[in-house]
Amino acid sequence: MGFQETFKALSDKTRREILEKLKGGRMTAGDIASNFNMTAATVSHHLAVLRDSGLISDEKVGKNIYYELDLSVVDEILGWIAGLGGDRNEKQ
Amino acid sequence: MGFQETFKALSDKTRREILEKLKGGRMTAGDIASNFNMTAATVSHHLAVLRDSGLISDEKVGKNIYYELDLSVVDEILGWIAGLGGDRNEKQ
Numbered sequence: 001m002g003f004q005e006t007f008k009a010l011s012d013k014t015r016r017e018i019l020e021k022l023k024g025g026r027m028t029a030g031d032i033a034s035n036f037n038m039t040a041a042t043v044s045h046h047l048a049v050l051r052d053s054g055l056i057s058d059e060k061v062g063k064n065i066y067y068e069l070d071l072s073v074v075d076e077i078l079g080w081i082a083g084l085g086g087d088r089n090e091k092q
Numbered sequence: 093m094g095f096q097e098t099f100k101a102l103s104d105k106t107r108r109e110i111l112e113k114l115k116g117g118r119m120t121a122g123d124i125a126s127n128f129n130m131t132a133a134t135v136s137h138h139l140a141v142l143r144d145s146g147l148i149s150d151e152k153v154g155k156n157i158y159y160e161l162d163l164s165v166v167d168e169i170l171g172w173i174a175g176l177g178g179d180r181n182e183k184q
Contacts, residue, residue: 004103011099019176071177078173084111084166 006077009053014038015046019055019069026059026068098169101145106130107138111147111161118151118160 009015014036021027021035033043047067050056054073059066101107106128113119113127125135139159142148146165151158 003108004105007099007103011096011103013096016095016172023176069176074173074177078170078177080108081166081170081173084115084161085163085170 003077003080005053006055006073009049009055012046012049015050018046018050022056022067022069026066028064028066032067095169095172097145098147098165101141101147102169104138104141107142110138110142114148114159114161118158120156120158124159 010019017036018032021032029040029043029047032047033040036043038046047056047058051058051067054070056067057070059068102111109128110124113124121132121135121139124139125132128135130138139148139150143150143159146162148159149162151160
């Protein structure tokens with residue numbers, strides 16, 4: 001896992017929208033599917049890509065699997081991107 | 093152009109390294125190639141992807157073309173990613 005998988009995961013609009021939904025808290029695949037008018041298979045694919053990239057994690061609670069943002073990975077890429085602007089922003 | 097192209101551009105390690113080099117200021121394709129032990133054609137390809145994604149811009153100065161970071165696009169994706177963590181970070 002690395003930035004490569006993370007940025008590839010982020011390059012898809014639907015996956016970015018899923019991440020935005022998860023800002024509100026953990027959701028099941030069913031909750032997410034009902035927000036997007038997608039089939040369960042499509043949602044499942046996107047969630048797998050997001051999980052493999054480290055951007056989300058899953059947790060089994062009773063009979064349900066909940067997905068939530070992994071803010072440690074969000075923070076890592078945030079730090080890298082912020083670093084790009086750092087030197088110049090200081091000069092302005 | 094949109095986030096899709098930007099994140100795809102960022103998913104490549106060499107392109108991320110080129111962006112890091114450009115933090116120090118504008119460079120020609122030749123400057124960049126000499127830093128990476130890559131052929132001119134490879135450098136040219138990566139620079140085209142980065143330019144099409146909006147992450148860098150080019151400017152002709154005399155006989156040279158200089159490439160530099162476009163911080164407006166860097167700021168846009170920074171803002172979007174920072175937004176993912178916003179709500180929860182406030183609760184911690």
